[in-house]
Amino acid sequence: MKKSAFLFLAIVIILTSCQEKKQTESEIASKPYTEEPHSYAQPNDAIIKHLDLDINVDFESQLISGTATYDIKNNGSKTIILDSKFLEIERVTQNGETTEFELGEFDESLGQPLTIQIKDDTKQIAITYSTTAKTEALQWLTAQQTADKAHPFLFTQGQAILTRTWIPIQDSPQIRITYDATVKVPQELMAVMSAENPKEKNKNGVYNFKMVQPIPAYLIALAVGDIEYKEISERTGVYAEKSMLAKVHEEFSDMEKMVVAAENLYGDYDWEQFDVIVLPPSFPFGGMENPRLTFATPTVIAGDKSLTSLVAHELAHSWSGNLVTNATWNDFWLNEGFTVYFEIRIMEALYGKDRANMLALIGRQDLEDEIEGMKETPNDTKLKLDLKGRNPDDGMNSIAYDKGYLFLRTLEEKVGRDNMDTFLKSYFKKNAFSTTNTEDFITYLNENLLEKNNITFNTEEWIYQPGIPDNAAVIQSDAFTNVEKTLNDFIATNEIDVAATANWTPQEWVHFIRNFPTDISAAQMQQLDNIFDFTNSTNSYITMVWYEQSILNNYHDNNVDTKIAEFLNTVGRRWYVTTLFSAFAKAERIEEAKEIYKTARGNYHSVTANTVDELLRMD
Structure with a gap:
């Protein structure tokens, strides 16, 4: 091909590519926003587009204060509504002029609507505010609560709807914005965000950030330490x-x-x-x-x-969740089910199919446990949820993660991996930097995978019906089969082949411990503990499942009770903490749990503390 012809063709391709991208962006911009049960925002009337955040982080008062300035798009509304919870709103301006605002009725989960008066030509609003002691997204840690025990620490956690507790914002996953931030912190500390970040401390404690890709509010994050x-x-x-x-x-x-x-x-x-x-x-x-x-x-x-x-x-969330985001929390499985599927594919690519299948089987067991615990609320085992009037945290469980994964794994086995990969690659590219819902996904699935390949699949049953359909993929692991044989032999004979366990992975040990029969004796647990020292394991996952079994089976030897209390007083990971407190409840040791919780609660983020409060019915 001649150079001039090649150059002409290259220009055509580039122009065509740009045109396609512009069309996609135009489609995204014109798409109406869906009804959102977890945000007061009315984005079809007026919507935020870019945030310029200027804040001071004060460890003495444990407050953040400053100004959130937004570029907005006004579609002819006289007001713009933001979400706010446990914030002190000091002043609001529109186009640089002071304007009226109102904080509406308070809701325990949603907080308050912040309604701001704007004009037809309003391009910018600014809210001067400060957080309060009740702000739920922030956890202020003393030096003693850190690894080095030299300086305090702060981090935020916005998912699902807690960003509104440290920034007044339209806190809906379907509303994506870019942002800049200026953050002032003590000189001995460094600030980092979900943005372009510094690699070392500066001398004045002022850090500047830029996030040029649009993201939903729950992904705006800050850590200072x-x-x-x-x-x-x-x-x-x-x-x-x-x-x-x-x-x-x-x-x-x-x-x-x-x-x-x-x-x-x-x-x-x-x-x-x-x-x-x-x-x-x-x-x-x-x-x-x-x-x-x-x-x-x-x-x-x-x-x-x-x-x-x-x-x-x-x-994996960099594609499923961050790049393509669930439009509402009712569609949370679109974030997490896809991510678990993607995660296991990454692990298979790096470490082999055996390890990937072990991870998938552990998730399968988690799913069975979750469904068993939801026997009284079977609708909560559907992938597409109805969380109106509830905290979206209620939907953040194994159903979204592991049933979502199982749906995609079953679909892959039906259509073939090559077809599945081609479909998912196009799905991420088509919907990049936008949001989608379950119904749009089903349409895209039908048009671009199932109908295209003349395949029939029970998509509606998987998504809109409770439980697990009969055609669910069967996940097998030879390693776990050997683990089960070792466990069964031990239960039958009280003897264990230690050499056979020498090269077990932590996943195999977790499978071994989690599958103890309900009638395992304390003497058998002591025997295993004496051999393998589970009580003092340095692997937190093994430790957690061992402590769970110790509580459920009233095993008290080798100082395990003290170790459990220490674990619950130092680890704040909600999954681990709630697993152990739930075990106390099942074992009818609730008063013992409450005694531990009295000292542990102060070490937990509000996300964990609120869950355990409800679990233990703390006043």
Whole structure:
């Protein structure tokens, strides 16, 4: 081909590509916003587009104060409505002029609507405000509650609807904005956000941030502490307190390999940087997929990379959740079911099918346990939820994660992996930087996968009916079969082949412990503990399931009760904490649980504390 002809063709391709992109952006912009049961915002009337945040972080008063300035789009409304909860609103302006505002009736879950008077030509509003002692997204930690015990620490947790407790904002996942931020902190500390981040401390304690890709409010995140950064590759690295940094860097050293594996599956990573910050142990989740800066719990630092599927999970969210977001929390499975599927595909690519199937089978068991616990509320086992009048946290359970995964795994087995991968790659590309709902997904699925390949699938049953359909994929693991044989032999003979367990992974040990029969004796548990020292395991996952079994089976030897209390007083990961307190409740040891909780509650983020309050029915 001649150079001139090649150049002409290249220009045509580029122009066509740009035109397609513009058409997609135009479609997104013109798409009406759906009714949102968890936000007061009326985005079809007036909507925020860009945030310029200027705040001061005061550790003495444990308050954040400053101004949130928004560029807005007004579709002819006289007001714009934001979400606010436990905030002190001092002043509001529109186009630089003071304007009237009103905080509406308070709702325990949703907070208050902040209604601001605007004009036809209003392009910008600014809210001067401060947080309060009741602000739920923030956790202020004393130096003693950190790893290095030298300086205090602060982190935010916005999902699902807590960003409104530290920033007045339209707090709906379907509303995406870009943002800039200026954050002032004590000079000895560093601030990082879900944005372009510093790699080292500066001298004046003022940090500037920019997030150029539009994201929903729940993904705006901030952490402030005595932290350092260590690079893994040009686009990956870790933040942690100094005493943790080397361990964290070694544990997460496969991060770049994970990004490459993910890109090979479903297309380019569109966020430039993928970093992880390991927070103090009170962080309520395993991880939180804040763009460019995943927040992670220190409980995944096992010393052998055995729990790093969490990093694969949060990385997968860079496509499912961050790039393509559930429009409302009723569609939460679109975030998490896809992410678990993607996570397990990444783990298979890096570590093999056996490990991937072990992870999938553990999730399958979690799903069975969740469904058993929801026998009285079967509608909550549907993928598409109806959470109106409820806290969206109610939908953040194994149904969204593991039933969502099982649906996609079953679909993959029906259509074939190659067809599945082609479909998902196109789904992420088509919907990039936008939101979608269950109904739109079903339409896209039918048109671009099922009808295209003349395939019939029971999609409606999977999504809109409770329980698990009969055609669910059967997940098998030879490793777990051997684990079960070892356990059954031990229960029958009180003898265990220690050599056969020498090379077990933590997942195999978790499977072994979780499947103890209900009539296992305390003597048998003591025998196992004496051999394997489960009570003092350094792997938090093994420890958690062992403590659960100890509580349920009234095992009290080897100082396990003291260790359980210590664990609950130092670890704030909601999954671990609620598992153990639930075990106390099942074992009718509720008063013992309450005694532990009296000292532990102050170490928990509000997300964890609120869940345990309800579980233990604390006044």
